[in-house]
Amino acid sequence: MRRADDGKDGLEGDTSQPAVQDEEVERLRRALDDEQQRHLRLRADFENIRRRASRELEAARRDGQRAALLPLLPVLDSLERALAAGSTDPDFYEGVAATHRLFVNALHEGGADPVDSVGRPFDPKVHEAVGVVPSKSVEPGIVMREIQRGWRLGDELLRPAQVVVAAPQEASDSWR
Amino acid sequence: MRRADDGKDGLEGDTSQPAVQDEEVERLRRALDDEQQRHLRLRADFENIRRRASRELEAARRDGQRAALLPLLPVLDSLERALAAGSTDPDFYEGVAATHRLFVNALHEGGADPVDSVGRPFDPKVHEAVGVVPSKSVEPGIVMREIQRGWRLGDELLRPAQVVVAAPQEASDSWR
Numbered sequence: 001m002r003r004a005d006d007g008k009d010g011l012e013g014d015t016s017q018p019a020v021q022d023e024e025v026e027r028l029r030r031a032l033d034d035e036q037q038r039h040l041r042l043r044a045d046f047e048n049i050r051r052r053a054s055r056e057l058e059a060a061r062r063d064g065q066r067a068a069l070l071p072l073l074p075v076l077d078s079l080e081r082a083l084a085a086g087s088t089d090p091d092f093y094e095g096v097a098a099t100h101r102l103f104v105n106a107l108h109e110g111g112a113d114p115v116d117s118v119g120r121p122f123d124p125k126v127h128e129a130v131g132v133v134p135s136k137s138v139e140p141g142i143v144m145r146e147i148q149r150g151w152r153l154g155d156e157l158l159r160p161a162q163v164v165v166a167a168p169q170e171a172s173d174s175w176r
Numbered sequence: 177m178r179r180a181d182d183g184k185d186g187l188e189g190d191t192s193q194p195a196v197q198d199e200e201v202e203r204l205r206r207a208l209d210d211e212q213q214r215h216l217r218l219r220a221d222f223e224n225i226r227r228r229a230s231r232e233l234e235a236a237r238r239d240g241q242r243a244a245l246l247p248l249l250p251v252l253d254s255l256e257r258a259l260a261a262g263s264t265d266p267d268f269y270e271g272v273a274a275t276h277r278l279f280v281n282a283l284h285e286g287g288a289d290p291v292d293s294v295g296r297p298f299d300p301k302v303h304e305a306v307g308v309v310p311s312k313s314v315e316p317g318i319v320m321r322e323i324q325r326g327w328r329l330g331d332e333l334l335r336p337a338q339v340v341v342a343a344p345q346e347a348s349d350s351w352r
């Protein structure tokens with residue numbers, strides 16, 4: 001910008017001298033060229049930032065969901081432990097069981113869904129092995145038991161499942 | 177861009193004729209001016225989109241929290257109704273009461289906090305009046321009872337409180 005302006009100001013009024021004219025034309029052409037290049041670069045930056053902004057919006061929304069949902073998963077765990085212990089008061093128990101069903105539906109509505117674990121092949125992307133146990137009835141590498149349920153948020157992992165896996169044959173062999 | 181290029185191509189080789197030169201200098205100056213204006217406008221758009229992007233990220237995160245938290249509020253309501261009904265099984269009841277405390281803490285951690293209602297002046301920004309009742313003990317315009325708890329998300333409202341308000345003196349007078 002500065003160079004282009006200097007050229008203009010400095011040569012104003014000299015337009016009758018052909019040599020100075022030649023210089024001025026060259027100078028202006030270079031300045032115009034520079035300016036056009038500068039515009040193209042800024043336009044490219046502009047398009048980049050616009051594309052990135054739309055990706056980042058989606059990620060920010062996901063972050064907000066994650067921040068809100070993650071602390072609630074241990075609450076559901078706690079409710080499930082209470083229900084698993086059972087109660088001598090069937091009416092109260094049924095009220096709490098109904099609340100539990102609402103809870104799972106609300107998590108789904110808020111974007112969270114359980115990870116399938118028991119009976120599935122161990123998948124390190126969503127499962128965290130907290131035990132490996134030899135089994136006669138379960139195929140090696142298959143999840144036998146779920147210690148803590150895993151949760152997904154869309155196609156991301158919200159919390160891994162903690163699972164016990166049937167020992168692979170090779171491992172059992174090598175332990176002998 | 178097109179005009180500047182046309183000027184260049186059309187006048188290449190004519191730089192020895194002063195009149196054409198004058199025209200060329202004028203043309204280039206105008207083209208450079210246009211180009212600089214164009215650059216300034218794009219730069220302004222660029223800054224705008226960058227500023228807006230940062231505001232929009234915050235709003236998108238908030239949206240994600242809202243979408244995740246809103247469906248969970250009726251679950252807490254349901255748990256509180258169950259607890260309010262009481263139980264003949266004190267152990268089970270205590271397990272559920274502990275889960276309820278975890279729930280309120282988890283909502284706080286996820287960004288949601290209860291709206292203060294009972295004993296406060298009715299505030300249409302956070303309260304929804306579902307009843308207006310004359311009272312001898314409560315000042316007019318004060319919230320007497322909460323039917324459904326309200327929740328905030330930061331400085332936004334997540335869900336209004338449904339409340340019963342003490343009738344204003346004027347209203348009581350006009351009913352006579």
